[in-house]
Amino acid sequence: MSWAGGVLYVLAVGLLIGGGPRASGTVHGIGALLAASLLVGVLRSRPVLALSMTLLGSTAVVVGPPSSAHVDLSASYQGQFLPYVAVDLVLGFIVATRAPRASTVAAVTSLVVQVLLVGGFAHGDSVIVNLVIALLAMAAACTVGLLSRERREHAVQLRAQEVAEAVVAERLRIARELHDMVAHSIGIITIQAGMGSRVIQTQPEEAREALRAIEATSRETLSGLRRTLVALRQADPDAAASGGAPLTPSPGLADVERLATATTDAGVRVDVRRHGEERPLPADIDLSAYRIVQEAVTNVVRHAGTGRCRVSIEYGDEELFVEIIDDGRGATEDGPTHGFGIVGMRERVALLHGRLSAGPRPEGGFRVAARLPLPEPVGVPAGAR
Template sequence: MPAAPPPPPLVKRVSPAAWIALVWGASTLFTLLTTFRLPGETEPAQWPAAQLYRWDGLTFLALSTALAVQGGRLLHRRPLLAVALTILAGILETATLGVAELPLAQYLTTMVALYFVAAAHPRRTGLVALAMAVGTLILYLAVRMLRGWPAGTSAELAVALVTVIAWLLGNSAHESREHAQRLGAELSAQAVTAERLRIAREMHDTVAHSIGIIALQAGAASRVATAHPEAALTAMRAVENEGRRTLAGLRRMLVALRAADPGQDPDTVPAGLADVDRLAATTTAAGVRVEVRRLGEPCPLPPDIDLSAFRIIQESVTNVVRHAGTRACRVTVDFRDERELAVEITDDGLGQGTSTDTGFGLVGMRERVALLHGEFTAAPRAEGGFRVTARLPLPVAVR
């Protein structure tokens, strides 16, 4: 039984929406604490304002909290709207504090949202979000100056500087992930090429010499068939023996190529969708529950389609165990009107990850499906998590 994988780091176990809520709660608590005289202080860092003692201040606080939480929920699907909501939440909370600038504590949630946008979305989206965040600070100071109100310019410059740093950190994470993906794609391509070369070498070593001997023996038999039938019979027996040895060698090679691990016993290698339940049981025992659902009327499948469908499920479930950071996934096997076989693997995990191992991964699954003239997709889900789907057309004989 394989050992359960180690849990992902805390940063990856907590979703961006949860981080937004945690940071907002912490910054609000910090703001409230500054209105009290803490140990070692002669007076509070700031005097209590409407936020603590008036119903309108508490209303603004509740409204700003709702905006910040909603911004965290929209961070994945509508990042710019999410950043706008966190900015508005910070402004509403600041309005009850009686200060001359947008404080760092009230803008910290926007900075965290900006980091996640820069890290997980295209650079253009991140730059627009940065312009929104910094532009709001400039506009806030400009309005106060035009109205003749005090403006905390120095403090606001510090907030703007930290905002830019948050974007730089997120952009750096984005570039690191893209580099890892490019490196993984290159390594996968190299692995595919190396595997094809290995298969070509094995085919050459197994077949070329034997076919040459068979051709020579068959030619000799045809030349002496009339004059020396005993010699012709001997040559044909040699052809038969060499053919059997070649066929046995090809079978051993194909069994080895179909094995999941080089050292695995070929007799125990799963061969198709009939072994999905065993795969689910093994994975569940390792700590990740696999729910298997079958739709449509099952029908006998060609070995290549049966094996490819199982390998896609196996690789996807392995990716869930290694990278998704979740404890459950769902596998759907759908026989659609006996015209195609569809498999879908979904999870509610992180929806993204970086893997630089030299295995086939998504590249190998896509290649399997392409060889069978099917359709393959693998992408994060809008509601969170990741989805892998493969549609394999069935031959007319199966229908």
């Protein structure tokens, strides 16, 4: 209905110019300002057209001659340029919402018209005063428009930056999940395949056990990959509505014994020790603790050169403590040779505001220790804990 507002504005300006006796310039200026409010619909859809209509209407009200001899001329010129305040408001909106080129053309056009009209229709000493007021009003409108546009552009940049950071964080999370899941399984498969190939002629039963372990580990890895891929597609409504097999739950510390069994089949015996009162943990802490144990045990299988390691899990009141110790070669750093295992551990612990230490032991071997803060139990006073 913006066209209806434009028609009403034209009619209102016509009434102000010739619809009755000419009142003072202030009265006509206020009337022109109120009439400009009819152009709100035009301003939203076509701001340049709104500026043109406001400029023409305000100029028509300013140059319209007094039609009544009973009105004092000096009074009739008081506030005669007040209609241009509406022009300045529309100009500020254009500066705030349109491209710099269009804003510059609109500002220059408005400036030229106002300077010519003030110079031609102001009287006596009021010429300079009216020019200064017109310039200040236009400068204020343009300044407010520029500040509004900069603020909006800054908000858009912040949102874009937040989206980019969220995408990077999600990519890192997926990379950690895939690395921790696949690296362990591939390490087990490699060892079992090597052992099976060596004993397939002399010990066929041992070779069959190795093949069974490879099959079980491969199935578990495929299940984990499918779970990850399906989780990535949950944002797709069509994918969610298409049905399919339900997701299996993410692994946690309850699955450490199963991990130890698979690792033992690969030739490294894992001694799991639990301390404290076992209780359900938040999903992110439970998954991260399991992945830390999995990655550390994988490094033992692939790099330590030993046949045993120890995993300690301690449930404290305020934190979860996980420690993995071996008596192998004790690699010194997690560099390119060893992939991104320890880097991924540090990222997981940092996201949970915990602490991680990983390095060789003085007595030989390697030690990984993580402390993950736990949330306060609901309904248990701090003094009771």
